[in-house]
Amino acid sequence: MTPRWPSVLWVVRHGQSAGNVARDEADAAGAHRIALTGRDVDVPLSDLGREQATALGTWFARRAPRPDIMLASPYLRARQTAELFRAAGGCAPDETICIDERLREKEFGVLDGLTTAGIREFMPDQAEFRSILGKFYHRAPGGESWCDVILRLRSLLDTVSLHYGGRPVMIVAHQVVVLCLRYIIENLSEAEILAIDREGDVSNCGVTEYRFDPAAGKAGNLVLVEYNVTAPLEAEATPVTDAPDAMVAARG
Secondary structure, three states: OOOOOOEEEEEEEOOOOOHHHHHHHHHHHHEEEOOOOOOOOOOOHHHHHHHHHHHHHHHHHOOOOOOEEEEEEOOHHHHHHHHHHHHOOOOOOOOOEOOOOOOOOOOOHHOOOOHHHHHHHHOOOHHHHHHHHHHOOOOOEEEEEEHHHHHHHHHHHHHHHHHHOEEEEEEEEHHHHHHHHHHHHHHHHHHHHHHHHOOOOOOOEEEEEEEEEOOOOOOOOOEEEEEEEEEEHHHHOOOOOOOOOOOOOOOO
């Protein structure tokens, strides 16, 4: 009988993006807005981000198993990461990269492009709401809460379990997606996942790995092997970065 879950599931954050760089510059300058034009979905990888994605693919090319299913967010930085990973031998050269909009970045609505200082300056009511509700439940107008992201990711995991049981699968997405998938797969509480979040940002091209264990639960389950590992980058002497995405309005 085909297992319900992939044999291995890797969840990877995209490489450093131009938005990550702009975010760092805005924070350092104490600016209220991040110096980017256009849509968040169209923000590309930085030169370092391209190097990170290639290093990740080079590292996977030397190990087994490699993913034979590639799923990616439709955002340009995630698609480019998956493509460079494939080009470096991380998976078969003819492997299709399946784009799934359920893996997109958390949507920030009216807070898009604002730094934490900018939110306090221009939208103090939203800063107050977030302080009261917490980042897990707060939803800015036109945006999503973490719970909204979790809802669409539950659907995504249903698709993965239905079609990719027993196969090695890689997901390339975003920081909040990585954390929310941990929340679902490991059956964590709000307090537990926010504690993990407070420990530090997910590294660009950091690898989180799960393996199917038939003895875990009545029907078997995915078991966490490692979280946010940067060994592939370090093996290729590639700098490690972990800045929040440009449109991530507030840390905390």
